[in-house]
Amino acid sequence: MRITKAEVVVTSPDRNFTTLKLTTEDGITGLGDATLNGRELAVVSYLRDHVVPMLIDRDAARIEDTWQLLYRGAYWRRGPVTMAAIAAVDIALWDIKAKAAGMPLYQLLGGASREGLMAYGHASGKDLPELFDSIREHQEQGYRSIRVQTGVPGLKSIYGIASNARLDGDQGVRYDHEPAQRGALPAQEDWDTRSYLRHVPTVFEAVRNEFGPELPLLHDAHHRMTPIQAAQLGKSLEPYDLFWLEDCTPAENPEALRLVRQHTTTPLAIGEVFNSLWDYQQIIREQLIDYVRSAVTHTGGISHLRKLVEYAAQYQIRSGFHGPTDISPVGMAAQMHLGLAIHNFGIQEYMQHGARTNAVFQQSFTFEDGLLHPGDQPGIGVDLDVDEAGKYPYEQAYLPYNRLADGTVHDW
Known part of the structure; x- marks a missing residue:
């Protein structure tokens, strides 16, 4: 179950989102969320320029091995940009695995522990x-x-x-x-x-x-x-x-x-x-x-x-x-x-x-x-309409910041 395609989709319907879409040789797709509020394009570059080339032709079933490769193989570890990019790959691979198994993801994780x-x-x-x-x-x-x-x-x-x-x-x-x-x-x-x-x-x-x-x-x-x-x-x-x-x-x-x-x-x-x-x-x-x-x-x-x-x-x-x-x-x-x-x-x-x-x-x-x-x-239960996403291009957006009465920048 090799990965044959990896796409990074940026869309801004009500706000900016960064989504990774992986496709396997069997035609199974998986989605992952890589949105980092106010710094979305930093993760886009990390995925497109550094991670996607490593994913093509990898076995989509090897989730833990892929996680360790992306984490330990980069040398520079942790931080919001790196971990959001890794998260997108990991979620997409779990989505693929659950779809291949024909069941919702929670069943692969041990089944439901509660009604909701x-x-x-x-x-x-x-x-x-x-x-x-x-x-x-x-x-x-x-x-x-x-x-x-x-x-x-x-x-x-x-x-x-x-x-x-x-x-x-x-x-x-x-x-x-x-x-x-x-x-x-x-x-x-x-x-x-x-x-x-x-x-x-x-x-x-x-x-x-x-x-x-x-x-x-x-x-x-x-x-x-x-x-x-x-x-x-x-x-x-x-x-x-x-x-x-x-x-x-x-x-x-x-x-x-x-x-x-x-x-x-x-x-x-x-x-x-x-x-x-x-x-x-x-x-x-x-x-x-x-x-x-x-x-x-x-x-x-x-x-x-x-x-x-x-x-x-x-x-x-x-x-x-x-x-x-x-x-x-x-x-x-x-x-x-x-x-x-x-x-x-x-x-x-x-x-x-x-x-x-x-x-x-x-x-x-x-x-x-x-x-x-x-x-x-089956999977995580979300489908991406790429054509609909294309109607809403990225728009620059920031979170606010605080100042005290004397002008000092304070934690927001």
Whole structure:
């Protein structure tokens, strides 16, 4: 089952996506997601110029050997560009193997461990009335778990607020919140940590009073606090019983999370910007987190992410795979199959793609009564309409960045 063709497809229906399509001598195709938000073309070049020549005439069945070749054979290891490229190849090879076997991928990974995957959506608002409306809207869509992001008095534009997203013709806000903006330069947002720390606990108090104690609530701090500030936030949110507090402080320094752990029992989710098991090794071993946040797209594919969550399972740490709209339907489907199969699944982030994206990527997965399921189509269950993809060429887009009131660049 030799690979005879490898194509890198770049399309921008609702945002930019990078997709690898492999074809074997038997005519079986496999898709892989290589989207790196705001740096898509870096991965395109890595794939086209360096990886694709190595794939032609390789045995598509040798998934682990191919993974090791691309990882160890490059000498320069890890990092988001390399691991996204490897992920695309790995996902595509698993797609091919499952199609050749005539079964959905999760069956090859050991079969289903649950009926479906609990998903959470992104509710947000500049103020409490807008936030409450957003929570109710997500509940009506079927979400049983809700991430809560809020405006902060005195700050004009910050991460996570859907009503700050730009409009797109008559479509309104493209998604609940897609921060990447098309244009020649990144947008600037503002930040004040002390104002945020004062305000956020009052928001969660109001949400609990309005929606009760049973609704699982999540919050993303997006790397913006020092360790002691993160500890303060975690402690102040304890009365509101969060499902998790995400990315409370930059996690490259494990000692930072030790300090946070000393001061709060709020569960911690970390890792959407990590790219490998080795990034997590110490914080998992020392049990400094409760959920791993990596996406299959950015963490070397199904093969590597599976090893990561199996390692985490030894310490009762569960999955919380990254799933905003910068993970394409290909990447989302791949991690749904993995999430359905593993024992230590926790929750799946799920932002719904727009109609144009769904026309480019036809999908078999479903979202019903708060649960995702990848479907039972052979492979990962996603087909790429290349002609439809060709209608939407790449457009320059950047994620925003933050500045403090005095002009200092701050973590976004």
